[in-house]
Amino acid sequence: MPELPEVQTIVNDLKKALPGKKIVSFESGFEKAIKGISLSLFKKNVVGKKITGIERTGKNILIYLDDNETILVHLKMTGQLISQDTKPKIQDANKHLHHLCFYDIRKFGTLSLIETSQLKDKFSKLGTDPLSKEFSLEKLKGLLKKAPNKPVKALLMEQGLISGIGNIYASEILFDAKIDPRKKSSSLKNKEVEKLLESIKKILKKAILMRGTSVSDYRDASGKKGSFQDVLKVYKKDGQKCPTCDTIIEKSIIGQRSTFFCPKCQK
DNA sequence: CTCGGAGCCTGTCTGC
DNA sequence: TGCAGACAGGCTCCGA
Numbered sequence: 001m002p003e004l005p006e007v008q009t010i011v012n013d014l015k016k017a018l019p020g021k022k023i024v025s026f027e028s029g030f031e032k033a034i035k036g037i038s039l040s041l042f043k044k045n046v047v048g049k050k051i052t053g054i055e056r057t058g059k060n061i062l063i064y065l066d067d068n069e070t071i072l073v074h075l076k077m078t079g080q081l082i083s084q085d086t087k088p089k090i091q092d093a094n095k096h097l098h099h100l101c102f103y104d105i106r107k108f109g110t111l112s113l114i115e116t117s118q119l120k121d122k123f124s125k126l127g128t129d130p131l132s133k134e135f136s137l138e139k140l141k142g143l144l145k146k147a148p149n150k151p152v153k154a155l156l157m158e159q160g161l162i163s164g165i166g167n168i169y170a171s172e173i174l175f176d177a178k179i180d181p182r183k184k185s186s187s188l189k190n191k192e193v194e195k196l197l198e199s200i201k202k203i204l205k206k207a208i209l210m211r212g213t214s215v216s217d218y219r220d221a222s223g224k225k226g227s228f229q230d231v232l233k234v235y236k237k238d239g240q241k242c243p244t245c246d247t248i249i250e251k252s253i254i255g256q257r258s259t260f261f262c263p264k265c266q267k
Numbered sequence: 268c269t270c271g272g273a274g275c276c277t278g279t280c281t282g283c
Numbered sequence: 284t285g286c287a288g289a290c291a292g293g294c295t296c297c298g299a
Binding site for chain 1: 293
Binding site for chain 2: 078
C-alpha cells in the first residue's frame with residue numbers, strides 16, 4: 001500500500017479540501033470493505049455529519065466528524081482515496097458538491113467508524129511515528145532491543161514498533177544507511193543505529209516532498225502519481241547495477257517479503 | 268510467547 | 284498464442 005509518505009500526501013491534500021464540508025450522501029459498491037458495522041448503519045451514522053479534520057496515524061487515515069465519531073480508512077495494498085469537485089447542476093447551482101471516492105482494486109482496504117474518544121485505545125498497540133520528535137536515537141535503540149533476533153528490515157516494517165514504514169521504504173532506507181537488511185537488529189553498532197535513524201527520517205521526508213511512490217496503483221487525492229519511483233535506488237532493481245558501486249542488486253525474501261539490496265554497499 | 272504460513276482479492280507478468 | 288503459476292505497496296488470524 002501506500003506507506004507513510006503516500007498516506008501523508010493524501011491526508012495533506014484532503015486537509016485542503018474536506019474540513020467544513022457536510023456529508024450529504026454515502027454509497028458503497030463493495031459492502032465488505034466496511035468493517036465492524038453494517039453498510040446501512042455506517043451510512044446512517046455519517047450522513048448529515050460535518051467533517052472537522054483529517055489526520056494520519058501510522059498508515060491509517062482519520063476523518064473526524066463533528067459528533068465524536070471518526071471514519072477510519074486503511075488503504076492496505078492498492079486502495080485509493082480520490083477527492084474531486086463536481087460541477088454544480090443547473091437546478092442546484094448554489095450547491096457546491098464534492099466527491100470523495102474510495103476505490104481498491106484488490107479489495108483489501110477497509111473503512112470503519114469509531115468513537116473519537118476511543119481512538120487512543122484503538123491505536124495503543126501502534127508503534128512510534130518515525131517522523132515524530134519522540135522518535136529519537138534512544139528510542140530507536142530501545143526498539144531494536146525489543147526484537148533482537150529479527151532481521152533489521154523486518155523490524156522496520158513492524159507496525160507495533162515503528163508505524164508507517166512498508167516494503168518499499170524499508171529497502172530504500174537500508175540502502176541509504178548502508179546496512180544489510182538481513183542483519184539481526186541486535187547486531188547494529190552505535191554508528192549504524194545513528195545512520196539508520198538519519199536515513200529513516202531523510203528518506204520518508206524526501207518521499208513526502210515528492211508526493212509518494214507510484215510503483216503501480218498508488219495515486220494521490222487528485223488521482224495523480226507520485227514521483228519517488230523515479231529516484232528509487234534498489235526497490236525492484238534486482239539484476240540491475242547499484243547506483244553507487246555498479247555491483248548487481250540482489251533480491252531476497254525476508255519475513256516473506258521481497259527485499260532489495262546491494263551486497264557490496266550494505267554491510 | 269514467538270514464529271511461520273495462510274488468507275483476504277484482482278490484475279499483470281513470466282515461463283513453459 | 285495460451286495458460287498455469289508467481290507475484291504485488293499490508294495486515295490479521297491461526298496453529299505449532
